[in-house]
Amino acid sequence: MEIVLAALVAAAVAAAVALLVQRPRAAGIAPATIAAPERREAGLSGSPAARGEDGQDELSARRSEIARLEERLRAEAGSLELQAQRLAEQERSLDDRRRNLEKGREELKEVKVRQVRELERLSGLSAGQAKQLLMRELEDSLRHDSARLIRQVEDETRRDADRRARSILAAVMQRVASSHAVETTVSVVELKSDELKGRIIGREGRNIRALETLTGIDFIIDDTPGAVLLSGFDGVRREIARLTLEKLLQDGRIHPARIEEAYQQAKSEIDQHVIEVGEQAVFEANVGSIHPELAKLLGKLRFRTSYGQNVLHHSIECARLAAMLAAELGADPRTAARAALLHDIGKAVSHEVEGPHALVGGELARRFKESDGVAHAMEAHHNEVELQTVEAVIVQIVDALSGARPGARGESLEHYVKRLRDLESIATRHEGVDKVYAMHAGREIRVIVVPDALDDDAAALLSNRIAREVEKELDYPGQIKVTVIRESRATDYAR
Numbered sequence: 479m480e481i482v483l484a485a486l487v488a489a490a491v492a493a494a495v496a497l498l499v500q501r502p503r504a505a506g507i508a509p510a511t512i513a514a515p516e517r518r519e520a521g522l523s524g525s526p527a528a529r530g531e532d533g534q535d536e537l538s539a540r541r542s543e544i545a546r547l548e549e550r551l552r553a554e555a556g557s558l559e560l561q562a563q564r565l566a567e568q569e570r571s572l573d574d575r576r577r578n579l580e581k582g583r584e585e586l587k588e589v590k591v592r593q594v595r596e597l598e599r600l601s602g603l604s605a606g607q608a609k610q611l612l613m614r615e616l617e618d619s620l621r622h623d624s625a626r627l628i629r630q631v632e633d634e635t636r637r638d639a640d641r642r643a644r645s646i647l648a649a650v651m652q653r654v655a656s657s658h659a660v661e662t663t664v665s666v667v668e669l670k671s672d673e674l675k676g677r678i679i680g681r682e683g684r685n686i687r688a689l690e691t692l693t694g695i696d697f698i699i700d701d702t703p704g705a706v707l708l709s710g711f712d713g714v715r716r717e718i719a720r721l722t723l724e725k726l727l728q729d730g731r732i733h734p735a736r737i738e739e740a741y742q743q744a745k746s747e748i749d750q751h752v753i754e755v756g757e758q759a760v761f762e763a764n765v766g767s768i769h770p771e772l773a774k775l776l777g778k779l780r781f782r783t784s785y786g787q788n789v790l791h792h793s794i795e796c797a798r799l800a801a802m803l804a805a806e807l808g809a810d811p812r813t814a815a816r817a818a819l820l821h822d823i824g825k826a827v828s829h830e831v832e833g834p835h836a837l838v839g840g841e842l843a844r845r846f847k848e849s850d851g852v853a854h855a856m857e858a859h860h861n862e863v864e865l866q867t868v869e870a871v872i873v874q875i876v877d878a879l880s881g882a883r884p885g886a887r888g889e890s891l892e893h894y895v896k897r898l899r900d901l902e903s904i905a906t907r908h909e910g911v912d913k914v915y916a917m918h919a920g921r922e923i924r925v926i927v928v929p930d931a932l933d934d935d936a937a938a939l940l941s942n943r944i945a946r947e948v949e950k951e952l953d954y955p956g957q958i959k960v961t962v963i964r965e966s967r968a969t970d971y972a973r
Contacts, residue, residue, distance in 0.1 A: 820839060
């Protein structure tokens with residue numbers, strides 16, 4: 479450091495001397511000739527003694543200036559030396575702190591190791607075991623928070639969805655008035671007397687065989703007084719058979735030739751009636767014009783029932799609901815109404831074409847130049863294909879809504895019992911479930927759990943899990959409420 483300061487002082491002195499020497503040169507005058515004119519003037523007017531005094535004065539001034547510069551440089555050198563000392567002290571201090579920090583870091587590591595060992599000794603757990611225990615507690619805490627969050631989100635979503643759904647569906651349903659229709663696969667023809675049964679059967683049964691062969695319907699002539707039962711799944715054929723038999727009874731002549739004649743007349747009347755009914759359905763649904771073949775197939779639905787509900791009436795009701803619901807939701811009312819009117823048209827040919835009626839109906843719609851949106855909504859109303867449009871969702875909603883309203887459909891006891899059994903089995907297979915009760919005709923299921931096996935958070939998660947499994951595994955109209963009940967009771971007797 480002292481060598482650096484000495485070098486700085488020497489450099490400063492040299493710079494000052496050079497500055498003094500260069501001043502006359504900077505003015506363009508050589509040092510030896512600075513005072514030449516003055517000396518010449520002095521030689522003309524002054525003496526040599528005067529000239530010597532002037533030179534001495536100039537030299538003294540220059541020496542004084544050099545001395546001042548040297549003093550100032552020494553002061554600056556001293557200041558630099560003090561700064562260098564401070565920097566050296568700070569460097570030593572930083573080195574000491576660095577060494578102390580490294581030492582402290584090592585000590586902390588040692589203390590941490592000793593602390594972990596002491597904690598392991600006091601708790602009787604290793605670090606890995608303690609970590610697993612902490613993770614387990616954290617998992618329980620997260621499960622509690624997630625269950626609480628699920629309940630909160632479900633409650634908020636349910637309240638908002640129920641409010642909006644009630645508003646929309648109430649606005650739609652209050653504008654539709656539908657009748658209740660319950661039909662079966664059996665038609666009854668009244669007879670004036672039981673003597674006519676023998677004439678219907680004919681000699682050796684030839685008349686009844688001719689009737690059954692032509693119509694494809696079973697004629698049941700039993701002990702039922704004053705009636706003949708016509709049994710068959712095809713409603714159109716059953717209606718033709720009914721009209722044929724009524725014509726024969728009115729005419730009074732019953733023999734194979736007359737039977738065939740009456741059958742052809744009834745068949746012609748039914749074909750014309752089917753076309754008229756289909757066109758009337760298109761008019762009532764207010765969906766514009768459709769292909770005549772589709773209108774004819776719609777007319778055939780007049781003689782089809784689904785769970786006791788007339789399929790044509792159901793289709794017209796769905797079309798009206800779909801148009802209003804699409805208007806409420808901002809979708810295309812025309813597309814939704816046409817798809818809803820035609821969504822079950824595959825049932826009109828279900829005795830002739832194999833496959834789900836939704837896919838068959840979509841294929842028929844495309845064959846007769848319906849739009850892709852209409853065909854897709856028809857195919858997707860029973861989830862045979864994935865829902866891709868709002869109109870498809872609307873058709874699915876109105877189909878369930880029309881079928882689920884009170885009195886719309888009947889349900890066989892076998893299917894009813896099977897649905898309840900499936901509901902109870904889905905809930906029973908979960909761990910911690912004690913008892914399961916299906917209530918309100920399968921619209922609600924109550925699950926009683928063992929209090930010690932599940933806490934409140936697990937009960938909330940269980941209800942959510944059961945509801946999702948019911949959605950995945952069962953087909954049902956409307957909705958099913960899942961209620962999980964967890965309670966503990968303490969009972970004693972005072973004697």
